[in-house]
Amino acid sequence: MRYLATLGGQEHEIEIEELAADSFAIRFGENRFEADLRRVGPGSFSVIINNRSFDFDVARDGEETVVASRIGSTRLTVADPARRTARAAGKRREVSGRVEIKSALPGRIVNVLVAPGDEVKAEQGIIIVEAMKMENEVKAPKAGKVVEVKVVAGQAVEKGQLMIVIE
Amino acid sequence: MFKRILIANRGEIAVRIIRACRELGIESIAVYSDADRAALHVREADHAYPVGPAPAAQSYLNTAKILEAAKSSRADAVHPGYGFFSERAAFARSVQRAGLTWIGPPPDAIERMGDKVEARKLMSSAGVPVVPGSPGTLETEAEVAAFAKTIGFPIMVKAAAGGGGKGLRFVENAKDLASAVRTVASEARSSFGDGRLYVEKFLKQPRHIEVQLLADAHGNIVHVFERECSIQRRHQKVVEESPSPFITAKMRAEMGKVAVRAAKAVNYVSAGTIEFLVDAQHNFYFLEMNTRIQVEHPVTELVTGVDLVRAQIEIAAGAKLPFKQKDLTQRGWAIECRIYAEDPAAGFAPAPGKIETLRFPDGPGVRNDAGVYAGAEVPVFYDPMISKLAVWGADREQAVDRMRRALGDFVISGDLRTNLDFHRWLMTNPRFLKGDFDTYFIDREYHPNENGAAPHGAELAAIFLAAIAAQKNANHSNGAGTQPAAAPNASAWRMIGRLDTLRR
Incomplete structure (x- = not known):
């Protein structure tokens, strides 16, 4: 089976071949390794390659896969080539002149500085959110017209919650 | 000794206090908000009382509800932990008026140390060095600007009622002053209900080093040495250690003596902490007093063997300190990561x-x-604390x-x-290992988005294999609607094989 992994902005073409039960050959670039893989928990894997022992806990975070070891965690995306093409096409469709301002953090709206219909300049302060025990001014990422205001002062917002739409 | 203690807190500190209660044979009473019904402190406690909706203002800061829980549970004392009600003199007084023991300092001491400007004045007159700054509170931006001119930039603008890293801004130069004054005043009003400000001179390469104190109600007071807390982000500590790698034995003794003097000035009782800023020339200045147990108390416990939470409970019950200053020593080294x-x-x-x-x-x-x-x-x-390691x-x-x-x-x-x-x-x-850091270390040294040594070779191969196997397992369980059991030693590959069959 072939896969495409993206890690630190770099793409790797990977080929995995089953050699025997629990035993694999992994090829990428110039590299070829033989590995023994055991699943030791719901998201836990033990891998032995050339007698080096690796112990990973693997979790999903949106599109990304997070592989945690004792040294640190590595974030990557994995797809087989067919599915990757479909996703890339989907991404392109999202791009338009509409900008959605979402809360970067869970917090509380202190003040909304704009109303629907207002023209805003790029970098203009549009909303003040209290998070991390501090008040943070959210600025307009581009010039445009405010078409929607989805929050009011005093309201709690979750991470990723839509606050304002600018076109 | 108390029979039942109500813990007006949540999270790890509530669990810590429950453990101390259990060791002393005291029943523990948890309170919880709607969001915390299944929280660890509720599971660990002997009794548990709901106190309101998730937002803290309606639950963990709801005086009436918490006192009601104390009454229904027939608690004889209240431990506030840190944060929430721990430094609110009004709540401490309400607890005492309800006939319960407040496990903490006298409300009067909380109040006098809580007003940072009053505390600075008090410390100055007690002969404790304070960071150079405005003698009183400043009301308007113009007042702040005028005072800043006299001591020179950079400065710190702080809320008079602030503390714990809330309500303060570093101001590099005059042009940033207006917005800093506005945001600090606004934060101060919304967080503390008090918009008054004061200004401190910014010390270069400051270190944050604090001294733990224990005082009983019989006039005995000791310091339990220092904690180094300079590794901070957003003016809040993330790593603490004891001893501090920066100070000498002579300085340690001097800081301990000054800290004891500071606490005596407010007739302090219970566990408390004097925070100092230490400059590159080893001068130290009073920053504030925390009139409660600190998050980072475990490092002191590890190097001294003193159980600070147990001591708080025993002191509140009227016990005398079981040791004198000369009985206390720092043994080895302790570090805490939040x-x-x-x-x-x-x-x-x-x-x-x-x-x-x-x-x-x-x-x-x-x-x-x-x-x-x-x-x-x-x-x-x-x-969002998970644990203190x-x-x-x-x-x-x-x-x-x-x-x-x-x-x-x-x-x-x-x-x-x-x-x-x-x-x-x-x-x-390498810098941290050498002990070479100040409170701006993280801002200066830590660049998480610059990729360090990326995995390669066998490690990278192992990562790819585990990531692909995990993804296939997840797809399999979603697709087929059956959750694979966490079977130890299960073949990851058989799982993948089955998935491939399903897809074809």
């Missing part, structure tokens, strides 16, 4: 969520104070080695991010 649900790559922004996998480190010299368990939610409403070693080098090892053993995954990788980075940073 493990938070936050994203170091996004400016340490909170990133709470549900914990799926959780394995805590153990083994020699490791202590872990946690408020969560696997399957628990780190709620968005409160401080602390280690003890014979010296600083061994303590750092142990911390590095323990951080490697710490496994957490789920719908949240953690600062574990930050701590792992820190424990290998």
Whole structure:
């Protein structure tokens, strides 16, 4: 089976071949390794390659896969080539002149500085959110017209919650 | 001694206090908000009382509800932990008026130390050095600007009622002053209901070093040595250690003496902490007093053997301190890493969520104070702390080695991010290892988005294989609608094989 992994902005073409039960050959670039893989928990894997022992806990975070070891965690995306093409096409469709301002953090709206219909300049302060025990001014990422205001002062917002739409 | 203690708090500190109660044979009473019904402190306590909706203002800061719970549970004392009600004199008085014992300092001492401007005046007159700054509070931007001119930029603008890293801004030069004054005043009004400000001169390369105190109600007071707390982000500590690698024995004794003098000036009783700023020339200045147990108390416990929470309870029950200053020593070295649900790559922004996998480190010299368990939610409403990982070693080098090892053993995954990788980075940073840092160390040295040594070779191959196997397993369980059991030693590959068959 072939896969495409993206890690630190770099793409790797990977080929995995089953050699025997629990035993694999992994090829990428110039590299070829033989590995023994055991699943030791719901998201836990033990891998032995050339007698080096690796112990990973693997979790999903949106599109990304997070592989945690004792040294640190590595974030990557994995797809087989067919599915990757479909996703890339989907991404392109999202791009338009509409900008959605979402809360970067869970917090509380202190003040909304704009109303629907207002023209805003790029970098203009549009909303003040209290998070991390501090008040943070959210600025307009581009010039445009405010078409929607989805929050009011005093309201709690979750991470990723839509606050304002600018076109 | 008390029969029942109500703990007006949540998370790891509530669990810590419950443990002390259990060791003393005292029944523990938890309170919980709607978001915390299944929280660890509720599960660990002997009794549990709901006190309102998730937002703290309606639950953990709801005086009427908490006093009602204390009454229904027939508690005879209240322990506030840290945060929430711990430094609110009015609440302490309400507890006392209800005929209960307040496990903390006299409300009057809380009040006098809580007003940072009054505290500065008081300390000056008690002969305690304070950071140069405005003699009183300043009301308007013009007043702040005028005073700033007399001491010169850079300065810190602070809320008179602030503390704990809230309500303060660093101001580099005159042009940033207006917005800093506005935001600090606004934060101060919304967080403390008091918009008054004061100004301090900014000390270059400041270190934050604090002295732990214990005082009983019979006039005995000792210091329990220092904690080095200079590793901070957003003016809040993330790593603490004891001793401090920066100070000499002579300075330690001097700081201890001054801290005792400061506490005596407010007739202090219970555990408390004097925070000092120390400049590059080893001058130290009073910053503020924390009139409560501190988050980082475990490092002091590890090097001195004193159980500070137990001591708080015994002191509140009227006991005399069981030791004198000369009986106390610092043995070895302790370090604590605060493990938070936050994203170091996004400016340490909170990133709470549900914990799926959780394995805590153990083994020699490791202590872990946690408020969560696997399957628990780190709620968005409160401080996103997961646990405090602390280690003890014979010296600083061994303590750092142990911390590095323990951080490697710490496994957490789920719908949240953690600062574990930050701590792992820190424990290998040459400057940190040398003890060469100040409170701006993280801002200057830590660049999480610059990729360090990327995995390669066999390690990279192993990562790819595990990631692909995990993804296939997840797809399989979703697609077929059956959750594969966590069978130890299950063949990851058979799972993948089955999936491929299904797809074809």
